[in-house]
Amino acid sequence: MSPAGVLARLEVAIRQKAYSAATGGTLRVIDGLSFSLGKGEVGALVGPSGCGKTTLLRIIAGLDADYEGEVHLPDHGRLGMVFQEPRLLPWRTLEQNVRLAAPQVTDDELTTLFTALGLTAHRQHYPGELSLGLARRVALARAFAVNPDLLLLDEPFVSLDDALATRLRDELAELVTRRPVTTLLVTHNVEEAIALADRLFLLSPSPTRVTAELPIPNPRSKRTPEELAAFRGQIARKLMGA
Amino acid sequence: MALRLLSLALMLAAWSIGAQLAGPRMLPDPQSVALLVVSEAQSGALAFNLGITLLRVAVSFTLAMALGSVIGLLMGRFRAADSIGDPWLVVLLNLPALVIIVLAYVWAGLTETAAIAAVALNKLPIAMVTVREGARSLDRGLDEMAQVFRMSAWAQIRHVVLPQLAPYLAAAARSGLSLVWKIVLIVELLGRPNGVGFEIGTAFQLFDVTRILAYALAFVAVMLVIETFLVQPLERHVTRWRPRTA
Numbered sequence: 001m002s003p004a005g006v007l008a009r010l011e012v013a014i015r016q017k018a019y020s021a022a023t024g025g026t027l028r029v030i031d032g033l034s035f036s037l038g039k040g041e042v043g044a045l046v047g048p049s050g051c052g053k054t055t056l057l058r059i060i061a062g063l064d065a066d067y068e069g070e071v072h073l074p075d076h077g078r079l080g081m082v083f084q085e086p087r088l089l090p091w092r093t094l095e096q097n098v099r100l101a102a103p104q105v106t107d108d109e110l111t112t113l114f115t116a117l118g119l120t121a122h123r124q125h126y127p128g129e130l131s132l133g134l135a136r137r138v139a140l141a142r143a144f145a146v147n148p149d150l151l152l153l154d155e156p157f158v159s160l161d162d163a164l165a166t167r168l169r170d171e172l173a174e175l176v177t178r179r180p181v182t183t184l185l186v187t188h189n190v191e192e193a194i195a196l197a198d199r200l201f202l203l204s205p206s207p208t209r210v211t212a213e214l215p216i217p218n219p220r221s222k223r224t225p226e227e228l229a230a231f232r233g234q235i236a237r238k239l240m241g242a
Numbered sequence: 243m244a245l246r247l248l249s250l251a252l253m254l255a256a257w258s259i260g261a262q263l264a265g266p267r268m269l270p271d272p273q274s275v276a277l278l279v280v281s282e283a284q285s286g287a288l289a290f291n292l293g294i295t296l297l298r299v300a301v302s303f304t305l306a307m308a309l310g311s312v313i314g315l316l317m318g319r320f321r322a323a324d325s326i327g328d329p330w331l332v333v334l335l336n337l338p339a340l341v342i343i344v345l346a347y348v349w350a351g352l353t354e355t356a357a358i359a360a361v362a363l364n365k366l367p368i369a370m371v372t373v374r375e376g377a378r379s380l381d382r383g384l385d386e387m388a389q390v391f392r393m394s395a396w397a398q399i400r401h402v403v404l405p406q407l408a409p410y411l412a413a414a415a416r417s418g419l420s421l422v423w424k425i426v427l428i429v430e431l432l433g434r435p436n437g438v439g440f441e442i443g444t445a446f447q448l449f450d451v452t453r454i455l456a457y458a459l460a461f462v463a464v465m466l467v468i469e470t471f472l473v474q475p476l477e478r479h480v481t482r483w484r485p486r487t488a
Binding site: 079080081083085089091092096152 | 384392393397402484
């Protein structure tokens, strides 16, 4: 157990997170949730809608300090995040949007990133001129451009049509394969989770906790459809049993 | 554009007819006003008085906008600042301009500082209210984005906050400019030895309506030029990212 090893991991241990309800009293949304993720691993938090996934991600991102427990970010804790909505600055061009979040990014890195995500033609466009699918890609480019120690993805492909979501998912898989980065993905879509992750964490309904941790053995590129089908069955049984 | 010119011609025609009916003492015709503007311009008095009034407008406007924006932003973002600032705001908003001017002159003497401060204080609460409204409607999602990506405080203000406040700042500036120049005239009338307001005050004592109109219209023209060549282009620049409606 070297100190460097400890530092490089994402460690999350949240004893409790509660909201005060409008009608008085408190509403517990997280109860005794803990997991950890190794350096360069892609973890997926899978759980039903409304189970507190976004709350959990906000805590890890440092946007919500009102909880009991500890969160240790890997390495220097530099974050890249893709929110559910693209959250781009409408008054800045795509390139400026990325550069503002990642001032250290070089021209070469930016070109590579924009090419990989098919954004080259739109560099000087404003977000208002883009479709949601393109805006999502810019949000991805921005998160990658900061060269994060931890990449957080909050349902990054919701409200896209299936074909587009699949294509973006493949592009994302390629990006994390080419440049390994510790990644935490939150989703209610098992398919998405299996396609991207090395490790699945199944979450219970609210107040949420981790009910099962499932490592996916093969690297992303080598998974066969049969393996994935078997794995889906395994998850379905776990989710039923939970 | 044609309609605008037509409307302007109509206004001049109405003025000429009014002048015929009321007589030159009550309402001089446009020609005599124009002639006086020319002669004042030739003597240099017009440029001097316009200049000094414009300077007072610029200084007090800048002061009020800068201070009002900062306080308004704080009040819109922090509940405590809002609670502290609100009673002051209500008092300032409801204090008549004349009271502020008179008190400023009583307390600080008939000085330039008192004049500028009085004008700025009159404009301040309106800037505060407008910017506070803008600060309250700031997008939390973008704030969080900036926080997660650790944008510097300066970058957050410049690229996240200010662009969102721009329409509110523009509104405050627009209404502010017209308010400030009207109040500057009163301040000059009451306690300054020069400027458009002082000239109008003198003309009033001599019952010289031609002079009153000459100075007032000359100054309106200056403000129109500022609006057209400074305020409007600036507004277009800060809203350039909005997709244009065809």
